[in-house]
Amino acid sequence: MKIRGLGNRAFQFAAALATVALAACATPPQEAEALKEFREANDPVEPLNRYFFDVNNFLDKLILKPVTQGYLLLPDGPRAGVTNFLRNLDGPVILANDLLQGKLDRATITAERFAINTTIGVGGLFDIATDAGIERHVEDFGQTLGYWGASEGPYLVLPLLGPAPPRDLVGRVADYFMDPLTWVAINSDERWVAPVRFTAELIDFRARNFDEIDKIEREAVDLYARVRSAYRQSRADDIRDGKGGPLVPVPQISITDEAPRKVSQGD
């Protein structure tokens, strides 16, 4: 019943979004080279994406950043505890996706980490496993889809969620439903769990990257384009589990600066 309610609202939201998206569609350029570039950017709803990106940035300055500044007044110890606790909660979902990708070694690591940190690490507040040399890795259903060959799809930015191209958006929804914590919360009618966890994750992330985010914002000549490119590359790297990917050719030019060779474009 609850889930149907949720699905209904999600559907309405998606329908409304699709309408706006169609209206906000960028017109493909005419010129051949420009058209090629347009397709490679794979960002057909860029104007809408940029709008949501700005909205998210605005909300960051209005709420998230000031809240995080307050949170940063806490000493390192408690904050590390929060990070560890939130990461430990991800354990079951990471384990499920390790298994869905058939990576038994990594699944074993995730299971060990979860067992150790939940017990000796006092419910996940302490990352004893890392201290013992059992290092953390992340998997999610978006990565699982990518691992089995699903392409990312056109770039998409959503309010509050940030970058969420179709593959990763589907992944997030799937992760939510495969998480045991979701079902515990639903069955015990504790509706606060999901939003509180989401908010805590936002603040934790913002706090861990506070200075770096400020710097990037100051440096960037087009923050949206920078984030789009970095997001895609970073996801591709996650899917490869950090193992080297193909290189984009960088044109040869000599010190005398002759005409560069043709570069194949890639994002």
Next chain:
Amino acid sequence: MIRRAATGLAGLWLLLMAAVTGAAAPNLNTQDAASFIQSLGEEAIQMLSDKTLSEKDRLLQFRTLLHAGFDMKTIGRFTLGRYGTRASNAEVEEFQRLFDEYVVQTYASRLGQYSGEKLQIGSARKDETGDILVGSEIVPREGPQIRIEWRVRGEPGKFRIIDVIVEGVSMAITQRSEFSAVIQRSGGKIDGLISELRRKLPPSY
């Protein structure tokens, strides 16, 4: 006579083959590239941890190190993508000058933050493009390590870095995406990017 010539030729052939395969042996150049990164890293750490340096001197040293280690022209060219071929020489030159300074200023704000991180060089491999990728990790005093790959071009004595790939994110590609977006917004002309870069720099540029 002919036979001797033939064996002589065969000998020469063998010698040549040995020379060719020797030159193509991957570990020779890749090892050199790895030690190039190693020594560049050591120099950088020495500069960063020298607390007696004034901020100005440190920036000066950083600039020297950047130009000794990085092929800024190739990187700049790459970040312009297809727009670089259309722009006039004067425009490209002006862009290169500003891009160089932009990179210096960008990293200048990070120079004071050194807190004992170490650079651990990993394995190096030659890519199909002919460039050498040197793997490394930045190891902080505590917390997770950061995986960095250095894309190196050239030969021993003349190595230059043409890209830095941090946790799978190529700085050159990211920068090119960003610059392309700015150029597109100004109707495909790089003077839009030039004025944006100028806006990010102190007024003297």
